[in-house]
Each structure stands twice: as C-alpha cells, then as structure tokens.
Amino acid sequence: MSLLVVGSIALDSVATPFGQTADAPGGSAVFFAAAGCLLHPVQVVGVIGSDYPLGVLKQLESRGVDLTGVEQVEGESFRWKAKYSYDLSSRETLDTRLGVFAHFRPKIPAAFQQAKYVFLGNIDPGLQLGVLDQVTEPDLVACDTMNYWINSKKDLLLELLRHIDILMVNDTEAREISGDWNIYRAAHWILEHGPQRVVIKQGEHGALLVDKETTFKVPAYPLQEVFDPTGAGDAFAGGFMAYVASVKNVSTASLRRAMVHGAAMGSFSVEAFGIEGFDKVTLSDVRARVRAFKDLVHFELD
Amino acid sequence: MSLLVVGSIALDSVATPFGQTADAPGGSAVFFAAAGCLLHPVQVVGVIGSDYPLGVLKQLESRGVDLTGVEQVEGESFRWKAKYSYDLSSRETLDTRLGVFAHFRPKIPAAFQQAKYVFLGNIDPGLQLGVLDQVTEPDLVACDTMNYWINSKKDLLLELLRHIDILMVNDTEAREISGDWNIYRAAHWILEHGPQRVVIKQGEHGALLVDKETTFKVPAYPLQEVFDPTGAGDAFAGGFMAYVASVKNVSTASLRRAMVHGAAMGSFSVEAFGIEGFDKVTLSDVRARVRAFKDLVHFELD
Numbered sequence: 001m002s003l004l005v006v007g008s009i010a011l012d013s014v015a016t017p018f019g020q021t022a023d024a025p026g027g028s029a030v031f032f033a034a035a036g037c038l039l040h041p042v043q044v045v046g047v048i049g050s051d052y053p054l055g056v057l058k059q060l061e062s063r064g065v066d067l068t069g070v071e072q073v074e075g076e077s078f079r080w081k082a083k084y085s086y087d088l089s090s091r092e093t094l095d096t097r098l099g100v101f102a103h104f105r106p107k108i109p110a111a112f113q114q115a116k117y118v119f120l121g122n123i124d125p126g127l128q129l130g131v132l133d134q135v136t137e138p139d140l141v142a143c144d145t146m147n148y149w150i151n152s153k154k155d156l157l158l159e160l161l162r163h164i165d166i167l168m169v170n171d172t173e174a175r176e177i178s179g180d181w182n183i184y185r186a187a188h189w190i191l192e193h194g195p196q197r198v199v200i201k202q203g204e205h206g207a208l209l210v211d212k213e214t215t216f217k218v219p220a221y222p223l224q225e226v227f228d229p230t231g232a233g234d235a236f237a238g239g240f241m242a243y244v245a246s247v248k249n250v251s252t253a254s255l256r257r258a259m260v261h262g263a264a265m266g267s268f269s270v271e272a273f274g275i276e277g278f279d280k281v282t283l284s285d286v287r288a289r290v291r292a293f294k295d296l297v298h299f300e301l302d
Numbered sequence: 303m304s305l306l307v308v309g310s311i312a313l314d315s316v317a318t319p320f321g322q323t324a325d326a327p328g329g330s331a332v333f334f335a336a337a338g339c340l341l342h343p344v345q346v347v348g349v350i351g352s353d354y355p356l357g358v359l360k361q362l363e364s365r366g367v368d369l370t371g372v373e374q375v376e377g378e379s380f381r382w383k384a385k386y387s388y389d390l391s392s393r394e395t396l397d398t399r400l401g402v403f404a405h406f407r408p409k410i411p412a413a414f415q416q417a418k419y420v421f422l423g424n425i426d427p428g429l430q431l432g433v434l435d436q437v438t439e440p441d442l443v444a445c446d447t448m449n450y451w452i453n454s455k456k457d458l459l460l461e462l463l464r465h466i467d468i469l470m471v472n473d474t475e476a477r478e479i480s481g482d483w484n485i486y487r488a489a490h491w492i493l494e495h496g497p498q499r500v501v502i503k504q505g506e507h508g509a510l511l512v513d514k515e516t517t518f519k520v521p522a523y524p525l526q527e528v529f530d531p532t533g534a535g536d537a538f539a540g541g542f543m544a545y546v547a548s549v550k551n552v553s554t555a556s557l558r559r560a561m562v563h564g565a566a567m568g569s570f571s572v573e574a575f576g577i578e579g580f581d582k583v584t585l586s587d588v589r590a591r592v593r594a595f596k597d598l599v600h601f602e603l604d
Contacts, residue, residue: 012331087483144353181389183506184526204485206521217598219508224486247604256601290603296519297599299558301592302549 001197002114003245005032005129006106007234009046009057009070012274013081013095016088017226024256024274026054028144029168031231032194034275035238035265037064042238042283043112045069045131049077049100056275063070074210075100078285089227090132108134117245120164121239122146123158132163141248142166142199142241144233150176161194165250168199168237178201184210197255199240201233201263207266209259214252221267222285226271229237232266235278239265239286257290304345304416304440305547307334307581309423309536311348311359311372314381314576315397320492320529326576327358329380330446333533336577337567340588341367344540345414347371348431351379351402358577371411377402378441390531410436419547420565421539422447422466427458435437442552443541444468444501446535452478460461462497467552470501470539476561485510486517499557500540501564505533510570511561516554519600520561523591528574534568537580541588542568559592566591580584 009269010027014020033042048057048070051082058192061067076099084091095133106127108115113136120128120143128143143164151171161167167190174227175181178189183200187210190198198210206219240262247254264286310328335344336342342364342446350359350372357572363369378401386393408429410417415438422430422445430445443466451459452475459479463469469492477483480491485502492500502510506528508521541562549556567586 007602053348089483159448160548166527181391181530182526184524188526202507204340205504208524214600215524216522216601217521222486222510222519224484226484253602257604262599294603296517299518299520299562299596299598302559 001041001116001245001248002110002112003117003119003241004043004045004108004110005036005038005121005238005241006116007032007123008078008101009048010050010078010080010101011052012230013079014228014230014273015083016228017086018083019273021273023053023079026080026231026274028234029143030060030233030276031067031071031269032119032121032238032241033060034278035235036242036279036285038265038278039239039242039261041066042242043115044070045106045108045112045135045172046098047071047073047104049073049075052077056090069107069112070233071107073100077101078116082230084229086128096116096246106134113164115138117241118142119241121234125149125153128154128160128219129163137249140165140241140244142237144168144237145177147176148172150286158193161190164195166197166199167195168201169237170201170203170233174198174200183208184215187214199259200235203229203232206263207236207259210236211252216256216259218293222296223265223267223271226270229270229275231271235269236262236266239263258261260290260293261286263293282297303418303547303550304414305338305342305419305421305543306347306410306414306417306437307313307331307338307423307543308347308410308430309334309421309425310403311350311354312380312381312382313354314404314532314549315381315384316530316532316575317384318386318530321575323575324383325355328356328533328576329383330385330536333536333571333577334421334423334540334543335362335367336580337537337571340545340567340580341541341544341563341581343368344369344544345417346455347372347408347410347414348501349375349406351375354379354411371409371414375408384532386531388529389501402593408433410550416506420441420444421543422446423536427451427455427462431458431465439579440573442467442543442546444470444539445471446539447475447479449475449478458472460495461563465494466497469503470503471499472503472505476500476502484537486512490514501561503538505531505534508565509538509561511557513554518558518561520565523565523595525569525573531572532576533572536589537571538564538568541565552575560590562595563588565595
C-alpha cells in the first residue's frame with residue numbers, strides 16, 4: 001500500500017529574522033517526504049539539475065524515501081529565494097529560477113504506478129492530471145495548487161478537481177479558486193466541484209477538514225519559537241497522507257487523526273530552517289505531539 | 303453568587319456589506335449582558351444619556367439583567383459609528399462621540415458590591431481599579447482593555463494586571479501590551495505581570511486560554527453567514543463569565559467549558575446585527591452549539 005508524492009525538488013535560500021539558508025533542500029516533494037517518512041515509506045517523483053547536492057536526498061533515502069522516480073537532468077536545479085517579515089506573517093519572493101523544473105514532465109516508474117495514496121504537489125494542473133493517468137487505482141488522491149494556476153489554468157484545475165478526493169490548499173487559495181471570502185462557503189464551493197473533502201491550511205491558525213456534512217478543526221501547535229514557515233503546508237500534507245497510508249483507512253475518523261498528524265508535522269517543520277526540523281524527530285516525538293493536540297482542545301461537556 | 307459587568311452602554315451605527323444599523327444598543331456592557339443572561343443573571347453598571355432608548359434595556363431586564371447600576375444623566379449617550387470592509391476583516395471608525403460616557407465614574411450599588419464574578423469592560427484602567435476598590439471579595443475578576451489605554455495609560459494598566467485573575471484581550475492588544483508578536487510569548491509576558499490566566503480572542507480563529515503550564519484553544523464556530531462582528535468579544539466574555547457564575551467553579555476544567563460557552567455566544571452575536579442575535583436564542587440552542595464545538599475538534603487517539 002504505497003504512498004507517492006509528485007512535486008518540486010528545490011534549493012531554497014530563505015531569510016527570516018532568525019537566520020538564513022542558502023541553497024538548502026526544499027520544494028513540496030522534499031518537505032512532504034521528510035515529514036511523511038516518519039510514518040510510512042514515501043515514493044518521490046521529481047526532477048533535479050546536475051548541480052543538486054545528492055547528500056541530503058541520500059539521507060532521506062536512509063529514512064525510507066524511495067528516490068527511484070527522481071530524475072537528474074543536465075541543467076540548473078529549481079531555486080527559490082525569499083525573505084520573511086519580522087513577524088513571519090508575510091514573505092517576499094526575491095528570485096525564482098525554475099531551471100530544469102520548467103520542463104518537468106512527471107514519469108511515474110512502473111514500481112510506483114500501483115500507489116494507493118497519491119499526493120500531487122503544487123505543479124501545473126495539466127501535469128497533475130498526467131500523473132493520474134499513470135497511476136492505476138489509487139484509494140486516495142490529494143492535491144495542492146497555487147494562485148498562479150488558479151489564475152492561469154482555471155479550466156484544467158476544475159477538470160482536475162473532478163478526479164481527486166481531497167483538495168488541500170491554504171485559505172487564500174480557497175478564497176481565490178471559489179471567489180468567496182467566507183472560508184466555509186469557499187470550502188463548499190470546492191466540494192460542489194468534485195472532491196469529497198477539502199483541507200484548508202490556515203498557517204498559525206491550524207487547518208480545517210470540510211466535507212458536505214461536517215467540519216473538523218485542528219489548531220496549530222502553540223510554539224513560542226518559530227524559525228522558518230517555509231514548507232509547513234507540504235510537511236502537513238506529508239504527515240496527513242503518510243498517516244492514512246500507515247493505517248490504510250480513509251474513514252472520517254481516520255482522516256481527523258490524519259489532520260492532527262499533519263499539524264504535528266507542520267509544527268516540527270517550522271521549528272527549524274528547511275527540513276532540518278525533521279533530522280532528530282522520532283516516531284515517539286510525533287506520538288507525544290499528537291497527544292498534546294488532544295489536550296490542547298480537550299474539554300468535557302457538563 | 304452574582305455576576306457584575308462594568309462597561310460602556312452605547313448607541314452603535316454600523317455598516318456592513320449586508321446592511322446597517324443606526325443608534326442600535328451596543329457597548330461592552332450591553333453585549334456582555336445580552337449574551338451572559340442566557341446562562342446567569344447579570345448586574346450592569348454603566349451610564350446612559352437622556353436620549354437613550356430605554357425599551358431595549360427593559361427587554362434585557364426581562365431576561366435577567368439587573369439595571370440598578372445604570373445611571374441616566376443629562377446629556378448625549380455614547381455613540382459609535384463604523385464601517386466594515388467587504389470581507390468583515392477590517393473596520394473603519396467613522397465617528398466616536400463619548401457624550402456622558404466621558405465623565406463615567408462607576409459607582410457600584412451596595413447590592414452589587416458582593417459580586418463574586420466581575421468583568422471589567424474596556425474603560426480607563428484607572429476606573430477599572432476604582433471598581434475593584436468597591437467590590438468586597440470577588441472569586442474571579444476578568445478584564446478587557448484596548449490599544450488606546452495600552453499606549454496612554456500603561457502604568458495604570460500594569461497596576462491593574464496585579465489585581466485581576468484573567469486578562470481577556472484580542473491578539474493585537476496582547477501583542478501591543480507585551481511588545482511581542484508571538485502570541486504565546488505575549489501571553490506568557492502578561493502572565494508574568496499578574497494575572498493567573500490570559501484569554502486571547504482571535505476573531506474568526508477562536509480564542510486561547512493560557513496559564514503558566516497549559517494552553518487551551520477553542521476555534522470559532524464555522525459560520526457561512528456572518529452579518530456583524532461588532533461586540534463578539536464582549537459576547538464571548540459574557541458567555542465565559544456567566545458560565546463560570548452558573549457553575550460556581552473556577553477550576554481549569556470549568557474555565558475550558560467557559561471558553562466554549564464564550565465562543566458559542568460570540569457565534570450567536572455575529573449572526574445578526576448588534577445584540578439582535580440573542581433575541582431568539584434559548585438555553586437549549588446554547589447547549590446544542592456547545593456540543594457542536596465538541597464535535598468540531600473531536601478526534602480519537604490511535
């Protein structure tokens with residue numbers, strides 16, 4: 001019952017008030033895998049240039065990440081440079097160089113095509129549809145996107161919505177795709193366009209899981225020190241999907257637990273730069289944090 | 303075991319994208335009382351001008367609000383006029399006329415001085431301290447404030463913090479008073495300056511209850527229709543304090559339930575203009591909404 005992620009593999013240069021990184025491994029597939037592999041093996045499909053530092057990917061391999069689907073091609077790797085505001089509430093992209101990522105056409109290796117749990121990271125919705133053509137019978141497909149595709153490829157995105165189970169976006173994206181500022185109406189707009197469920201990531205305010213009948217809210221874990229918000233949403237997705245893959249259960253109760261595992265991974269992610277937050281996290285740390293979420297919202301009815 | 307609120311009694315003229323009000327009853331004490339009286343009788347201390355429409359206050363009286371402490375004096379009532387943005391996320395104050403409120407010196411009637419639960423609405427911290435001199439032995443004192451007092455009367459506010467049990471402010475105010483943008487560090491800064499607990503109201507994202515050891519989060523109730531955010535924080539406070547008064551219990555478990563009752567009242571408040579949201583709410587509606595909050599955050603550990 002394997003778990004597949006298709007997404008970007010980047011080199012991030014990020015400045016926050018607490019420090020900075022230069023060409024640190026990042027991208028949606030990397031954050032997803034670094035978080036997810038704590039709970040379940042992860043198969044990655046992506047592309048890197050000839051300049052990509054393979055050491056870090058090898059480290060992920062030793063933690064259960066299968067890199068068979070990572071293609072290395074001649075050229076520069078995808079690079080992204082950004083600077084966060086003093087309170088981390090906003091960021092400015094200083095430079096985006098797509099490099100070999102501009103020509104990324106995901107090829108799913110034969111060994112990955114039976115993946116039961118599939119996460120489509122934020123790439124061109126046409127490519128995301130192309131991935132779905134290559135996987136045979138997935139049990140759960142979740143998908144991210146971004147404002148760029150909402151604005152430039154809305155039709156393809158709407159087509160994609162008809163073929164996925166969960167759209168997993170942040171609150172701004174949910175508002176943009178639906179044209180509705182009320183986040184619950186936005187969620188229901190999305191549900192009317194295909195997916196059975198929508199996950200809305202709200203950064204420091206946690207995340208929502210909405211289906212036609214119910215809403216589940218997981219808060220963000222209370223952290224007095226946040227170093228780098230980059231990748232938290234993809235780490236959330238990694239925790240969510242890897243939890244589902246680990247229990248082989250897509251019931252509502254299971255997906256609620258998946259939300260909490262996602263939120264736990266998001267919290268580990270922001271506690272350090274890039275994917276460094278996952279270097280020392282153990283399964284027992286994850287379980288302790290999930291229990292802490294239980295206490296965070298616990299109250300008894302009269 | 304009586305519950306006392308001291309605060310403003312105003313006439314609000316509010317425009318939202320969904321309609322507008324003119325000279326509708328508002329102010330912290332009114333929103334507090336309209337919400338709180340669903341759970342426990344409320345004693346109000348405030349001031350109104352000779353032009354205040356007494357009919358609405360009489361309606362509140364019929365619901366268990368004791369207006370003995372509402373002084374009517376010659377002059378104009380406190381009026382506030384504001385306009386909300388299209389998505390209700392921000393508002394512009396168009397006019398503030400303090401009228402008789404400018405000379406408000408709270409006098410606690412003898413019959414209210416034994417109040418066990420006291421809420422000090424947002425007024426001059428010097429006046430808030432003056433109220434505490436007039437109540438004999440309260441079990442729980444909670445207090446609101448605003449940026450104006452944080453900037454103009456910080457010393458008095460810090461003095462006040464040493465005499466209250468719970469500071470109940472919104473996230474912006476918590477950041478301003480502490481000078482720290484991280485909401486959890488801001489909360490702990492406040493705890494180091496007196497109160498045993500701090501409640502941080504986060505609008506559409508719910509509220510936090512923080513003490514030195516623990517954090518509790520209640521989300522906001524998911525609403526697809528929000529008409530008027532005015533007064534939601536005071537309605538929250540009314541629900542919180544009236545719950546505590548109704549169960550006569552200030553344990554952590556009780557205060558967590560109080561948070562949920564506060565959030566329920568906040569949600570009723572924003573579903574209509576002014577205090578109209580409370581006109582038809584019953585105790586059974588409140589209980590149903592509290593149960594809905596339980597489901598909203600419910601998950602089982604593995």
